Amino acid sequence: MFRLQELVDRLGGVIAGDGAVAVARVAPLDTAKEGDLAFLANRKYLSQVGECAASALIVTPDLREALAGRNLILTADPYLYFARVAQLFNPPPAVRPGVHPLAAVASTLPASVQVGPGASIEEDVVLGEDVVIGPNCHVGRGTRIGRGTRLYANVSVYHDCVIGEDCILHSGVVIGADGFGFAREKSGAWVKIPQAGRVVLGNDVEIGANTTVDRGALDDTVIGDGVKLDNLIQIAHNVRIGEHTIMAGCAGVAGSARIGARCMIGGQAGISGHLSIADDVVVSAWTLVAKSITKPGVYTGNLPLQTHGDWVKNFSHLRHLDALARRVRQLEQHSDGPDDRSQG
Amino acid sequence: MFRLQELVDRLGGVIAGDGAVAVARVAPLDTAKEGDLAFLANRKYLSQVGECAASALIVTPDLREALAGRNLILTADPYLYFARVAQLFNPPPAVRPGVHPLAAVASTLPASVQVGPGASIEEDVVLGEDVVIGPNCHVGRGTRIGRGTRLYANVSVYHDCVIGEDCILHSGVVIGADGFGFAREKSGAWVKIPQAGRVVLGNDVEIGANTTVDRGALDDTVIGDGVKLDNLIQIAHNVRIGEHTIMAGCAGVAGSARIGARCMIGGQAGISGHLSIADDVVVSAWTLVAKSITKPGVYTGNLPLQTHGDWVKNFSHLRHLDALARRVRQLEQHSDGPDDRSQG
Amino acid sequence: MFRLQELVDRLGGVIAGDGAVAVARVAPLDTAKEGDLAFLANRKYLSQVGECAASALIVTPDLREALAGRNLILTADPYLYFARVAQLFNPPPAVRPGVHPLAAVASTLPASVQVGPGASIEEDVVLGEDVVIGPNCHVGRGTRIGRGTRLYANVSVYHDCVIGEDCILHSGVVIGADGFGFAREKSGAWVKIPQAGRVVLGNDVEIGANTTVDRGALDDTVIGDGVKLDNLIQIAHNVRIGEHTIMAGCAGVAGSARIGARCMIGGQAGISGHLSIADDVVVSAWTLVAKSITKPGVYTGNLPLQTHGDWVKNFSHLRHLDALARRVRQLEQHSDGPDDRSQG
Structure with missing residues (x-):
């Protein structure tokens, strides 16, 4: 009141x-x-x-x-x-300091920290004041988590990662699993490339339920201050995301992509690997970014919905667009009218 | 036999x-x-x-x-x-009543309930008869779960949610994480809007592995009786799904969308926010619904597969469709033949 | 050094x-x-x-x-x-044999096995030498896991599954949840079809964080030797994947699809149910495979990115492609020039 x-x-x-x-x-x-x-x-x-x-x-x-x-x-x-x-x-839930007797803690923690039942914290973990580690979370060896950060239940953080202050990690988040890197033998078999980098999250980052952020291969995966990721997002190894970028659910970012600051990425969007997206770019939902974007603006590549009947009728032509274009060219060559091709 | x-x-x-x-x-x-x-x-x-x-x-x-x-x-x-x-x-696995000594339970539970090792149940939780809380599940303060519902291992249910009777929640499901709501400062930074609503699941709901259902911002997120959600689906805050609707894997539903009863939503489909889908609508796999659908029927918006060579050849024209259409109009204007445009 | x-x-x-x-x-x-x-x-x-x-x-x-x-x-x-x-x-982390006192183990395990805090292993589970079961993992009754396999924290494996040797399952992976099978009553309600099959993983399989592999309905879901699955992938019931196939993040494979050996499936790709993909097929990112592919090669069906303005201009024509094609046909019929349609 x-x-x-x-x-x-x-x-x-x-x-x-x-x-x-x-x-x-x-x-x-x-x-x-x-x-x-x-x-x-x-x-x-x-x-x-x-x-x-x-x-x-x-x-x-x-x-x-x-x-x-x-x-x-x-x-x-x-x-x-x-x-x-x-x-x-609606203030955030209060921190209730203390380590639950059913938690397994192998590091020395500040007294202000709350560790829930079933949580496990390995050796050499450094937690800031007022950190909350929820029930059944796992924090791997050598990881550092900044003051005021909260992990809800069932979060997994691998070894040697860095998480900033005042972050929120929702249930099921996985930070620091191995990036997807393999070299191929002639036989077709894949040889694992060890993923020796880390994940580094800035301050004020919020990560939605069941989102995954992979550790880097040689360098780190880096998420800037104030970034907000929704649920079920995949961030691959060595991705870099600039500060205050926001990304909606089910988006996927492939390896080594660099996304600028203050971008807005729509749900189910895909960002291909090894490209750059400038600051202040908006990518619409359900859009694939397969090339770098160098200028701010709104970019889209999704499909209109049709009744199934209209879809069959119209989209059957998608396999023959080149032939259609050729036919138009042919008609133009035999037409007496003014040629409009220069405007195409 | x-x-x-x-x-x-x-x-x-x-x-x-x-x-x-x-x-x-x-x-x-x-x-x-x-x-x-x-x-x-x-x-x-x-x-x-x-x-x-x-x-x-x-x-x-x-x-x-x-x-x-x-x-x-x-x-x-x-x-x-x-x-x-x-x-x-193949009857469902029998309930084995009892609370495992490695569970952390802060509420009074019926004797018929089964709570697995590593599970944690906070204060003021109300469970019906024969509920099964699997190993390492977490049930937050004030949540109610109806008779006969089963949570498999590693399910996370946040505080103050309502889950009906005879539901099945598969491993990795997250119910009631914060919806994705932020207001933007001039600086570009995002200010979190507390998510004060709940998730309310009806009876006979089945939710697949690692699917997430976010809690509402001010009102609730509501899933009707008999709804079946496959794996890795994202249901955003304040979504409402009518009874007996079924949704295949990797679909995503954005905030405040309303989906009718008895709908069938295909895999990897996307439903944009703040729209309505009528009862008895079928959305094909890999289809984006960006506008409301007011009539029952089958709706599609996905792409045909081509060899990469054909795709390059045909889809390069997609960026120039408007020019192509203009060229056809031009040809028509200079043609002596009967004008067919009225049929377009 | x-x-x-x-x-x-x-x-x-x-x-x-x-x-x-x-x-x-x-x-x-x-x-x-x-x-x-x-x-x-x-x-x-x-x-x-x-x-x-x-x-x-x-x-x-x-x-x-x-x-x-x-x-x-x-x-x-x-x-x-x-x-x-x-x-x-960067050798893999060493196995530290022993069962943590906060684990719940109901099977007899080899002395070389490592079981983390909060893990639960039900009856009749068979683990090979040097298996690592991470913190808060769950392994259901009757499951077998081969020598040298490692489960990171918070992995869920249901009952009666088979996991080969030297596999790596990252955090949040769910193996053996029920496939998505229902029969429909006249009322529109769905009746669950019990999923009585298993998941069978070969040797040297790596599965990324939060990926889900459902158990079969009557037969098994089978993943071949050397298969590598990235994060947040959905493998539905009764899918079969041939050896050394690799699949990038957020891909989804629907029920009973058969994918050959040494395939490469791009991120966010979708594979429809009940189809076959030959060996050595490459599917581009963000591509839907809705029909069987019988020959090796690269297949694509994704969309070019445009500025939002260009997208509106060009893609508005997608709903009218059939009319456009008809107009071109009409023009050809009234043109004096040579007819090029045979090349289309």
Whole structure:
């Protein structure tokens, strides 16, 4: 429960209306009830405000007049403000210091650390203050984990990795498994190339459930500060991801790819190996990046959905596009009309 | 070992031939041996029956005459009957009540529950009768799991989730990890939006290995009764899936998508966020759904395979389709022939 | 630390230069320092050798003259030789025999086996010599694991599976979960078909983090000797994969597909069910194989990347390809020029 005035004291913004009003929850416009604090992130939903029962609203300053009579917090970015208020209402779970008797710990840990039942921590592991190692996690020999980082249940971190401060690793994450490197014998058999590099995660990195980040072959795999990876993502060996890049679920990044800072990579996108993506690139969902991208912008390569019948009819031509193009060229050569090919 | 008569007494159907014949196993037509019960789910395999050594066959009633002399169980849906017989021959593993001494349990559990070694169950967890919590599973504070549900080894369920009755969660499943929600600062840094919703699974839900279902941001993520999810599927926050929908491996569903009842979603399909899919929709494998689907039917958007050479030749034109279409328009404008564009 | 002469004594090859030179590490050409052994796998990097500080180089014999004055190991396949040297420098972690007191073991194991904390091994499990079962792994009843195989932390192996010798299973791997098999009732509800088959892995198989291999329905799922699977791959029930086939991350193989020997399957590729792929087939990344492939070769079906604007412009025509083709046909019928359609 916070009064609007308390929120503004902590988070900034300007109050219009009654600063003594108390709110107990944040909620979206369309379901907010009395006692809730709603937010209007996009002006196109302004018409919904009339029916909204929320006790107060987070809005941009230009709406002050239009919403006169409501209790408002005015701020340039209501969605960002909502995020910060939601953090106040939903603080992360408290650290409960101590090592559970069913954990197996072979390193010396700070007293502030929490280690859950079934967790195992090998030799020469260095944990910062307030680190939480969830139930049944494994942390391999020589790994370092920075202050305030939390591993939820069933996370596996291999040996000699580095994880920064204030990171969140969700259940099932695997950090530092061997990269996929083999040399081929003439017989066709594959000879394993030992993966001697590490994984190095920056600070404030969040990694979603069952995502995997492989260790490097000779050098390291490096994930920059503030990177956010969703669930079930594969990051191959020697990949480098710049700070504040965000990647949606089921994306895959092949070996030695370099992704810039502040990129946004869509779900199920694929990034081929040994290429570079510039800073501030947006890759749409379900898109393959098979060549380097050197300029910021939005890049797409996915397919429209059709009814199955239309798909059969239209996509049968994909195998014959070259013939079709040749036929058009032929027609042009025998046409009397002006030639438009130069524009193609 | 069951006699045909016993099977029909339990499962219905009509015997033609000798009801005293005993069968010990179900098997496909082409590999069935003496003592086996085979099934003919599709009339096109009728010619194989002559060589089939099975002691009895499950077939549709119309085949009674054609297969006179064989021992038959006649039923309208042989494949469904086969499934039920297979369940009789292969009952689920028995529950072995008790909490393993290497489990860490902080809630009061019914005596009928089985908790494996290394499992951890936090405070305020409510388990129904005959629940099985496999080795090294984790069940977070406040979660409820209904009667008869089984978690195989290494499943992670976060706090405050609800799992129905008779569900099966395979190894590596993660239920209730944080949804992927962030607001962006001007600097490009991402501010975490706490995920305060839950995951609510209905009854008879089966979830395949390493599949992840994220908790909602403000509302819940809801999976209906009888839904079946294959392995390595990502279900993002606030998704809703209607009852008896089935989804094949590696599919991904983005945030707040609503999928109807009795849908069938193919492997590696992608469903974008904030859209709706009607009941009884079939989405083909490897297809992206980026817009809502309002009518039942089969929808497809995947690519034909070609030899690499043909692919280079044909798909190089994909970047120039607009130019090609323009050239065709140009030709049409200068052609004397009847104009066919109206049909396009 | 090895002298070149020692390396050649163990691994073959011919020395040019000083065999007494000692190297302590392998490194790529562009970052190698004094004391390192670099390798030149591709002649196109020859120009980099001049600046390379490595103490010695692995090269093909034809470069002997061009690199006179450097210390060389001459071998037909420098990359393969590099792999073997890297193995010498980075031997696999030693087995530390013994069962951790926090493991739950219900079978009799050889004294040479290592079982980590939190691991659980059910009844009737047979482990070969020097097997390593990592922390929090689970091995189900009746499973057999061959000599020298290593399971990293948090691997789940269901009952009655067979894993060969010298395999490596990375964290989060799930072997033997139920295949995805259901029969449909008229109501739309799905009836589970018990999965009574096994998973059988050959020798020298490596399986990447969080990859899943489902058990067969009636028959087995079979992975041949020397197969290498990357992370987050789904192998459905009754799939068969021939020896030395390699598959990159996030690929998915649907039920009963048969993949030949020595195939290379790209990342995020999809293989539909009930089809066959011949030996020595290469499938490009992000490609769907929906029909059988009967001949060796490279096959592709992925999409070019475009700026979002170009994509909108070009790909809007994909829904109208049939109309476009029809319009071209129409133009041809009314054209006086020679008809080129026969070449299409």
